[in-house]
Amino acid sequence: MVLLRSLLACLFLTPPALACDLALALAVDVSGSVDTKEYRIQMDGLAEGLRDPLVSEALVRGQAQLMLVQWTGSSRQKVTIPWTRIDSFDALERFAAQVASDPRVWRNFSTAIGEALEMTMSSFDAVSDCKRHLIDISGDGVSNEGVEPSELHNTLRSRGVTVNAIAIEESEPDLTAYFFENVIVGEGAFVVSAAGFADYPDRIRKKLLREVVQQSAALEQRQ
Template sequence: MLRPLTLVCLTAWPAMACETALLLSIDVSGSIDSADYRLQTEGLSAALSDPEVAEALVRGQVALAVVQWSGTAQQDLALPWQRMLTPGAVTSFASRAAAMPRAFKGSDTAVGEGLRFALSQFAAVPDCTRQVIDVSGDGQENAGFTDARARSEAVAAGVMINAIAIEEPGPAFPITNYYRNWIISPGGFVVTARGLRDYAETLRLKLLRELVTTIG
């Protein structure tokens, strides 16, 4: 007969549940040129590689995916869901993000269609406690015109929408105000990057706000 201590040693510890399914949805519409696209993907890779962000991703067993979106019927799951179970998984995902090819070029900005496509991806990660769309873009919707409806659908499904508004230098914040008024869900938030060169640091701080506060 095995002693209780032996039984404990032979019993596998249950895996930690997925804390958050985080879908990073990036704008590749016509206003994003090739240099801007590279700044966006390299910024995404740099933010994920930050030691504090990487630690939070692994600690929460976060599931990550990346969607690229542009005009109507132009959405692509560029990086499918991957669980951040180890530091190596984060490093691998960050490297793939930096190298991923652009799915679309030179088209409209259908924010709502991009949100709806992103929302449909969460069926693959039903065990995650929280589901978050992290959308970034530099323009207001000019095609499809489903942004308000898409936000309502996300709210009804219990999916949080946060945003990064990419603004031109200057005193005005038209994209920030658009995302705040029309895109983010109740309880969500929008942060502002002043140009794409500010994108990596803005995203890093945004990820920490989404992950560290929740997990801690």
Template sequence: MKRRSALVGSLAAMAAATAAKAETPVDLQLVLAVDVSRSIDEVEAELQRRGYVEALTNDRIIDAILSGEHRRIALCYTEWAGTHYQTVVIDWSVIDSAAGARRFADKLAEAPRSSQSWTAVGAALLHAGQRFENSGFTSKRRVIDVSGDGRTNDGPPAEIVRDRLVAQGIVINGLPVMMNRTNFGRPPDLTLDRYYEENVIGGPGSFMIVADNFDQFGRAVRTKLVREISSVEGVLPAPA
């Protein structure tokens, strides 16, 4: 009987610990969903990855993280291409200090890069939205930050998935990268920003920051993350 009571007590303690962990409060749960389709060449992929690595250790972004009620955010980094390739590169991590941000950035810098066929923005949003399920955190804001250089040519329409996620209280922000070169023989998409505005971003306070090319990507990421983390609406902050 004592052994049974001890077992019941242990199970109750484990359940309580799990519940406590599942309710860890943060100011923001943020999924970074990054395009790795074949339209992005090796040099551009390096600029893209470096943009996130450098942004995550930028002083203005650290200050934004530490300015919240809980002084911490939860961050998840995913990469996507076609419907067949949606992957978590770095799972949920608490960022609550400059050292924590550096550890995340170092992991990202060391993570292998992949390049895959097709562009499935809708599937990328669906995969990112699923990351919030059993994330281990609770927050007033859940945001998907999706970046890419093309519009959907595979999988579900982005706007259908966008609307479903927004109905769940998730905000989607965008970072379209405008290209001025041909892509597999096709002319450059000069209205990608309009596509993101009409079909990708959504939810209260949603916005997008446009990068004219991958050389401008790092600056765009820094500006975007400061605004996302600070939950600033209206006037854009000065470029980081």
């Protein structure tokens, strides 16, 4: 009887496991138009954006799952950092450090945005318990190979996956409009514009603030 009481006490005193608020796949463009310096700007900027105090607080509090994808041309998309649960600031710092040091997989291929979305979308099966499924895709050019990204919109919607984007308008000034019309999808989906790679660190930080902090707060208010 004493043992039973002890087990029951442990059961009711043990706090419930915290639910995952957000599964966020960070999809980074490593196509041929991105040189070595620009790749470094993207990775360092993304790592620092994740370390932003407000972003990191929201990710840890929401027990987020993060994943990094490198993508370029057709059949060239790779998960370079698998789903990682951000259950502490140490976990967040380890993930950010991995992003900053992540070696580039490809250098001289085309831009297959649709295939990047398709492959990334399939990875959310592993984090089905998370409330929100979000792909954060960056790019400096239109899709010129493989399936068109707009052809995946219905499937993305049906699976509850939102796509936000950052358009790096280094050489294509109308890229934001292209991303708006063809790439983003889902409730509250948006595009952030960067005039060039030099603007990327500031823009990706603001983008993360909007989708991780502001959208999470809005979701909590509706519940």
